[in-house]
Amino acid sequence: MSDAIRLDGADLARTLREELTGKVSVLNERYGRAPALSVILVGEDPASEVYVRNKHAACAKVGIRSEIIRRSADISAEDLRELIVRVNEAVDVDGLLVQLPLPAHIDPAQVRSWIDPHKDVDGLHPENVGLLASDQPRFVPCTPLGCLRMLEHYEIPTEGRLAVVLGRSLIVGRPMATLLSARSVNCTVTLCHSRSRDLPRICADADILIAAAGQPQLVEEDWIRPGAAVIDVGIHRIQDLSHPKGHRLVGDVHPNAERVAGFLSPVPGGVGPMTIAMLLENTVRAFQLQKGVQEAVV
Amino acid sequence: MSDAIRLDGADLARTLREELTGKVSVLNERYGRAPALSVILVGEDPASEVYVRNKHAACAKVGIRSEIIRRSADISAEDLRELIVRVNEAVDVDGLLVQLPLPAHIDPAQVRSWIDPHKDVDGLHPENVGLLASDQPRFVPCTPLGCLRMLEHYEIPTEGRLAVVLGRSLIVGRPMATLLSARSVNCTVTLCHSRSRDLPRICADADILIAAAGQPQLVEEDWIRPGAAVIDVGIHRIQDLSHPKGHRLVGDVHPNAERVAGFLSPVPGGVGPMTIAMLLENTVRAFQLQKGVQEAVV
Numbered sequence: 001m002s003d004a005i006r007l008d009g010a011d012l013a014r015t016l017r018e019e020l021t022g023k024v025s026v027l028n029e030r031y032g033r034a035p036a037l038s039v040i041l042v043g044e045d046p047a048s049e050v051y052v053r054n055k056h057a058a059c060a061k062v063g064i065r066s067e068i069i070r071r072s073a074d075i076s077a078e079d080l081r082e083l084i085v086r087v088n089e090a091v092d093v094d095g096l097l098v099q100l101p102l103p104a105h106i107d108p109a110q111v112r113s114w115i116d117p118h119k120d121v122d123g124l125h126p127e128n129v130g131l132l133a134s135d136q137p138r139f140v141p142c143t144p145l146g147c148l149r150m151l152e153h154y155e156i157p158t159e160g161r162l163a164v165v166l167g168r169s170l171i172v173g174r175p176m177a178t179l180l181s182a183r184s185v186n187c188t189v190t191l192c193h194s195r196s197r198d199l200p201r202i203c204a205d206a207d208i209l210i211a212a213a214g215q216p217q218l219v220e221e222d223w224i225r226p227g228a229a230v231i232d233v234g235i236h237r238i239q240d241l242s243h244p245k246g247h248r249l250v251g252d253v254h255p256n257a258e259r260v261a262g263f264l265s266p267v268p269g270g271v272g273p274m275t276i277a278m279l280l281e282n283t284v285r286a287f288q289l290q291k292g293v294q295e296a297v298v
Numbered sequence: 299m300s301d302a303i304r305l306d307g308a309d310l311a312r313t314l315r316e317e318l319t320g321k322v323s324v325l326n327e328r329y330g331r332a333p334a335l336s337v338i339l340v341g342e343d344p345a346s347e348v349y350v351r352n353k354h355a356a357c358a359k360v361g362i363r364s365e366i367i368r369r370s371a372d373i374s375a376e377d378l379r380e381l382i383v384r385v386n387e388a389v390d391v392d393g394l395l396v397q398l399p400l401p402a403h404i405d406p407a408q409v410r411s412w413i414d415p416h417k418d419v420d421g422l423h424p425e426n427v428g429l430l431a432s433d434q435p436r437f438v439p440c441t442p443l444g445c446l447r448m449l450e451h452y453e454i455p456t457e458g459r460l461a462v463v464l465g466r467s468l469i470v471g472r473p474m475a476t477l478l479s480a481r482s483v484n485c486t487v488t489l490c491h492s493r494s495r496d497l498p499r500i501c502a503d504a505d506i507l508i509a510a511a512g513q514p515q516l517v518e519e520d521w522i523r524p525g526a527a528v529i530d531v532g533i534h535r536i537q538d539l540s541h542p543k544g545h546r547l548v549g550d551v552h553p554n555a556e557r558v559a560g561f562l563s564p565v566p567g568g569v570g571p572m573t574i575a576m577l578l579e580n581t582v583r584a585f586q587l588q589k590g591v592q593e594a595v596v
Binding site: 109112124125126127128129130131133134135136159160161162168170174177178181186188189190191192193195196197198202 | 494496
């Protein structure tokens with residue numbers, strides 16, 4: 001039995017960053033400044049700290065200016081709203097994202113709606129969610145967009161094929177399902193979640209399986225149709241004393257999936273780097289939108 | 299073999315209209331005026347004419363004030379926009395819908411975005427589409443909402459069940475899929491379309507099948523899982539010289555489905571009357587929203 005072809009997100013993200021570097025340089029020359037991203041980080045969650053620093057570093061690599069705006073965890077909702085409005089109004093900032101999770105006293109749904117939908121590089125403002133579902137995407141959330149780019153790059157057929165999406169989060173599962181059933185992609189799409197019955201059987205029909213359930217190693221080889229393309233969106237740190245650090249990273253897909261799948265994205269090195277590359281792409285798109293330039297997303 | 303239980307939309311719509319009549323009367327007393335709907339009808343499509351008159355009559359029955367604003371088919375997009383803005387600003391109008399289809403020179407996507415999202419009783423403005431997909435529904439499109447109300451009324455279990463939606467239109471299929479996978483409904487949902495492979499096999503797994511493909515009598519008995527609930531959204535006029543009028547109305551589901559399905563909505567008398575009832579419900583909701591009263595949609 002041959003092993004699955006690796007969907008190398010790290011490598012593809014590198015290629016995409018090189019393309020973006022050229023594009024940013026051209027835009028910089030044409031308009032006199034580079035695209036700019038502001039990231040608001042509330043509180044001191046260590047994982048968020050790492051994510052935000054990675055985003056900042058990735059921006060720097062391609063020539064996007066970025067700033068991290070830090071606020072303490074006890075910021076009031078009203079003060080956060082005022083800060084967001086200020087960034088919305090800043091003419092030299094193209095993209096804005098508020099790093100999640102937020103402290104419990106702040107409603108993330110409200111925060112999503114405060115961001116100017118034309119600067120909403122995470123694609124989570126209701127207007128952008130609705131435009132995606134209406135076949136007029138403006139900003140597509142970064143993780144599903146990254147998954148689609150991987151399918152495109154590895155020329156995995158989608159037309160008429162069955163895609164199963166595990167997990168219905170606002171950030172991954174739902175926009176992923178919407179994107180896969182868009183007219184330019186044309187998958188038949190099944191959206192599953194923790195209350196779904198017969199999960200293994202449903203997954204076993206999938207030509208394309210997107211695992212975004214948030215459960216370590218949930219998807220095993222007998223859930224997978226032989227030859228299917230499997231994209232693993234999960235990332236979990238599990239204890240492993242045999243590793244030098246005492247832990248290792250695993251996804252939503254069990255390693256034995258490799259024996260059955262035709263294509264499999266690794267964790268780490270699959271969806272993670274693609275998500276950040278798509279944030280860069282969305283920031284460049286936001287800049288172009290401000291300048292009146294529109295390019296098709298998908 | 300026993301025949302399917304009939305999902306009697308006409309009867310349920312009557313019950314719902316009675317409830318709404320009471321509600322409208324209370325609101326009228328409390329706020330000094332009844333909820334009000336404006337319908338813009340562009341051109342002279344005979345089917346649209348019938349739909350608009352039916353909506354107007356249904357409003358009258360429950361005490362909702364409604365007006366039909368007619369414009370000729372050669373209205374410019376700009377003039378239509380100005381008209382919509384005027385209705386948006388009218389303080390004594392709660393709901394606004396623009397009857398479809400529109401003449402070819404007018405972009406329906408633009409029209410959707412011009413309507414004040416707080417008056418958008420068709421639920422097609424991108425912001426409302428996005429709120430539905432974000433589990434914060436404000437206005438849900440009338441046909442899918444009517445289908446859900448039928449499932450609720452006949453106590454058809456949804457939790458963890460597989461729902462298959464045939465057709466991915468913006469008005470029916472997509473919002474139906476979104477609604478069925480909402481946390482309060484909890485179906486596993488497969489969204490199919492004309493490019494889907496193996497349609498009969500996919501449908502045959504469904505506990506709930508929503509036929510909104512726009513193809514007369516597409517769904518036959520061997521597409522249906524025994525005992526499944528089948529909702530027929532299609533409505534087509536086909537020639538039949540044995541009928542007094544020379545034609546009759548059929549749906550997307552073949553009559554032989556009745557032998558296999560557990561529940562089946564008839565055409566006519568199923569989804570049609572429910573769609574109009576939901577327009578009334580949404581208009582009352584728009585009135586309440588304007589008055590600061592919020593009720594959960596689903």
